[in-house]
Amino acid sequence: LVILQPWSAGFEPAALLALLTALALAARDLVTRRVPPTIHPFQLGAWGFFTLIPAGLIMLGFSGGMVRPTGGEMGQLVAALGLGMSGYYLLTLATTLGEVSFVVPFRYTRLVAAMILSVLVLGEVPDRTTLFGAAIVVAAGIYALVRERRTAAKRPFPSPR
Numbered sequence: 720l721v722i723l724q725p726w727s728a729g730f731e732p733a734a735l736l737a738l739l740t741a742l743a744l745a746a747r748d749l750v751t752r753r754v755p756p757t758i759h760p761f762q763l764g765a766w767g768f769f770t771l772i773p774a775g776l777i778m779l780g781f782s783g784g785m786v787r788p789t790g791g792e793m794g795q796l797v798a799a800l801g802l803g804m805s806g807y808y809l810l811t812l813a814t815t816l817g818e819v820s821f822v823v824p825f826r827y828t829r830l831v832a833a834m835i836l837s838v839l840v841l842g843e844v845p846d847r848t849t850l851f852g853a854a855i856v857v858a859a860g861i862y863a864l865v866r867e868r869r870t871a872a873k874r875p876f877p878s879p880r
Contacts, residue, residue: 733781744826747767748814751763751811751814751815752814752815754815756815760808760811760812760815760816761808763811763815764804764807764808764810764811764812765804765808767807767811768803768804768807821864824860824861824863824864826860827856827857827860830853830856830857831853831857834853
């Protein structure tokens, strides 16, 4: 909420979708850990990525309709689709096979990358409040990582069979 700044004059209620998205991502990670091992991570990643289709169709109703991409834009979209599906597959694989306390903090790199891209590509400079909110998010992730590492170190190792 510090990053979204709902108290500011420039706030748009649609920005609350970012908060809803963060909750949905957390729920997805929790559910992904409970998926039976018989389901391949590629299958899980593909189904997760294809949920963007109905989400995109819903968003079309709010954005004013479709726009026909040019040839170059279509190539960019295909490349984005391939990279997005590959990334989603690797994310699902890491979430199902990796230690959650190690994998989840890497998600915060998205926040840093988004800020860097917004400065370089869009020319937006985050204000102090946004940077403070981002620092809270990153610090919470680091704290969770350190706490989980300490807890894991105190757990007894399973006895060999």
